[in-house]
Amino acid sequence: MKRRYRGTPGEHVVWLNFKDGSHPYGGGAEEYMHQVTARMVDAGQRVTIVTSRPRGAARRTHVRGAAVRRMGNAYTVYPLALLWLLRNRRAIDAIVDACNGIPFFSPLAVGRRVPVVVLIHHVHQAMFHQHFRFPVAQIGRWIERVGNRVVYGVRTIAVVSPSSRTEVRKVLGLIGPVHVAANGQEPLLVPGATRSEVPRIVCVGRLAPHKRWDLLLRALPRIAELIPDVELHLVGDGPCRAELTALIAELGIGDRVTLHGRLENSHRNRLLAAGWLTVCTSEVEGWGLAVTEAMSLGVPAVVLASPGLRDCVRNQLTGWVVARPQHLAGQITSALIELEDTAVAALWARRCRAWAGRFTWDATTDRLIGLLAGEDARRANPDQREICDLSTVVDLPVHLAARIDYTRLSDVDQVDWDLPDPADAGSMRVRLLLAGYDECDATALLQRAGVDTEPPTTWIWVARPADLLGWKRVAGQRAADLRTYFKHQAGVGTGMGRV
Amino acid sequence: MRQPLVEQRSQLRALTVDLELILAVCNGEDAIREQLAAATTWLLALGVAAGVAVVDRGSSDRTIEAVDEFAVRTLVPVRILGCSASGWGAAALRGVRTSRARFVVFTETPDLAGRIRELDHAVRVLDGGQHIVCLGPAGRRLTVLQRAVAELLFSDELPDDAGFVPRLRDIPRHAGIRMAAHGSSRATAVDATLVRSR
Known part of the structure; x- marks a missing residue:
């Protein structure tokens, strides 16, 4: 099957979300959407946001470069969005299907032709009872749990925290690979702010x-x-x-x-x-x-x-x-x-x-693009590897990190590194998060790359939930520059970088 | 990024102990603390140096964090490692392959209360030249094996769960392996011993 999405400029991403930022009840999920889509647009991609239309809102508009198509109310947006997807399916390269309790079920419109990543901020099972009465609450809970599982199958799921991952597995029982794409945030600056005198x-x-x-x-x-x-x-x-x-x-x-x-x-x-x-x-x-x-x-x-x-x-x-x-x-x-x-x-x-400071929208966008590209790679060439929530962290010195070809890693793997120390650039350490790998898999991977896997040079450990947060970049096709960067840093450390 | 303590890193390299209990777990956040507490309390009473290896089979919850929290509070060495291959048997094999202990233990009920004499007996039987000791009925089975023998057996055929009984086949690789199976028809007494010497 032909690849449709690699995260390169010109590709068309559709983001399905029940609300957008102008909605009276817009909140964190909408902020997430607009921050990421704006950066996708900056990266040269074409983004369309499909959302509901509150009273008085324009049907078509642009928000930070992303086209917004508003249609229907809180209930009718779902079938209308499906129709829209069906009409435009040939012009779509990737879909982020945000599940705000009820997902958009986009695979029903685009089938296996387009990579779909389900984005779940949190599980809504308990909230249906707070907002709706019988039988709507029960129907909502059923759709979120069973509908999700049936329609999305083994498609990639993006969650915003390790806790959400647990909920998605335990409560919803979804079976696709689940990856964390944490929220970023704009650095807030308040010049001259002083702490209040009173508590x-x-x-x-x-x-x-x-x-x-x-x-x-x-x-x-x-x-x-x-x-x-x-x-x-x-x-x-x-x-x-x-x-x-x-x-x-x-x-x-x-x-x-x-x-x-x-x-x-x-x-x-x-x-x-x-x-x-x-x-x-x-x-x-x-x-x-x-x-x-x-x-x-x-x-x-x-x-x-x-x-x-x-x-x-x-x-x-x-x-x-x-x-x-x-x-x-x-x-x-x-x-x-x-x-x-x-x-x-x-x-x-x-x-x-x-x-x-570890949470930036740039990193979130990079991660989402990586997950879409990874899902497209799985769609085009299904691997036989079992879906496993295990990840492994590799912590290695920069001169060894420079031996790794990051384009050979998966789009769902991640890379992080220390800020270079001007006094000793060679002491910089690099970390990899290898999704779906245990320590033995990671060791084998590193040995193939000619990397010494013995402590204290290199440390390898199973990722804890906290280890899944705060990564700078994703690996894969778009990470070709990382090796060059690490080579340069290693060269600076040994004095070779100045030659 | 949080930097783990040195002992939390690269726990594929086990500490040297005489006996290691291998627990393969998946999404056991709610129960793992109690299981480890029940196991380690009694392992401390054993006459040999004992440890625990927790093999995580891809938990999506906080099982690993729970084990970390427990490991810093106990005198028994507890290590945690992962296994991305599916199935209980693959995790058991990972635990065995990375263990440095002379003997490895698998149990269906990690609560070893009242079973420490059985375990002690099993160790003495193994010291006496047996390679495998199976104790207890299904549901409470405790299997102690010499580590090298466990690796050999698991490489041939992965067990399904902790209640497995090793199957010695009539093949050259299994020649010379001796297994003692101590079954019990009454709760209190060991009334039958089968020793297959090959």
Whole structure:
């Protein structure tokens, strides 16, 4: 079968998403879509976003270079999008089918002709019951679980965090290869920002039922017993606003809680940068974008150990992961007391910025393109290799990394490297994440490339969930420059690079 | 990227122990801590140096992290390695091939409470010249093998699960392998011993 997509300029990618950024309920998934599609357009690809059409929105428009086709409402967008795909199937090279509970079932329209990657931010099984009644909730749950499995089969699934991967396997039982394509984020800059004088908690997120802001509001009176001047700022809007306003009145905490609604970005960032702490009480998230954004401004987080959130916080390093909601008040109180010391707070801020800095939209886009190219390669030449969630990390010095031909690796493998040390460039180390490989497979691969696999020169270990995050580049056809770069760095280290 | 501790890296190279319990797991995040606790508590009481090898068969959950967390808190050496080949047998073979122990153990129930005397007995039988000792009925089977013999047998035929009984075939490669099967028809007594000397 002929290859259709290699991630090169001119190829046409269709992104199916229930909402777009202009939708009143647009959130993290839409931000993800627009950030990635804008970079695909910058890379010379043609991108079409197919989405629903809220009242008053234009049917056709362009967002950061990507064509947007809006059609139907929250329900009718699915059949209309299928018809659109059917009509345009010959002009499509790859599809990102975002599953917001209900997927678009794009393979029904394009069959095996076009590579389809299913993008799942998080599993919605629990949310159907929060938003719908019987029998719609049951139907939704069935479609997400069974429909997904039947229609997408062994097609590649992209998730935004290791927790989402677990959910996709355990709850939905999907059988295709699952890869993590974590959210990136724009570096947030707030020049001249100063920390608030009083202990301030700043939270950003939709006022939606699954966010469980009520847990935080109910914890606040207990926090205020030890920290009387604590204040809470909630940025965001949503269907729970009236309910939360009533709860604030009922708890008598109106003097210390401010519901800001949606704020313009610069205003929001300034408010966030002045916070001591951010809190996320969501029951389920694909990825805590609001949390990592706060971290990029040096604000640590207290989060519930829910899927997605526990991935974006390194417990005790960039924040605190709380196992149970009843521990929230105690943990927030002790965190605020710890952060009272400005020197300690500065340490936390440094660690938070370093961790958040690993997540860039460029890396996310590279990963998505790699997954589409990898899926196309599987479609064109199905390999007999079994689907396995195991990955292996190889950590090797740059002079050995320069021996590897990265174009021979798979498009789903990833590469990361240290920043070159000007004093000793040869000490730079390179890491590979080999998807579907165990240590023996990785050792065999390296030995074929003539790489010494003995410690302490090279380290090989099975990837832990945290190892799946924060990679710079994907390997495969588009990684031809990596070998040259590593050769140069190795040459600089031995003095040969200057010759 | 998080840099793992040295002992978490390249755990294909096992520590030298006399006996290694091999656990092949997949998506066992919820149970693995209890299983390891149940196993290691009793392994410490054994008269020989014992360790545990956890072979991950491609978990999508946090099984490996759970093993890491347990490994730093126990006196028994615990190593974790992966196996991308499908099937319990392939994972068992990976565990055997990478082990440095004299004997390897497979058990259907990692809780070794009350079975440490059986295990101790098996080790003494193996020291006495047997190559394989099978203890207990199906569902509670405990099989202890000399590592080299396990590798040979598994290379010929991969077992399906931890309740396997090694099959000695009438072929030159299996000549000289001696197996002691200690079956029990009553819960408390070992009432039959079959020794096949070849």
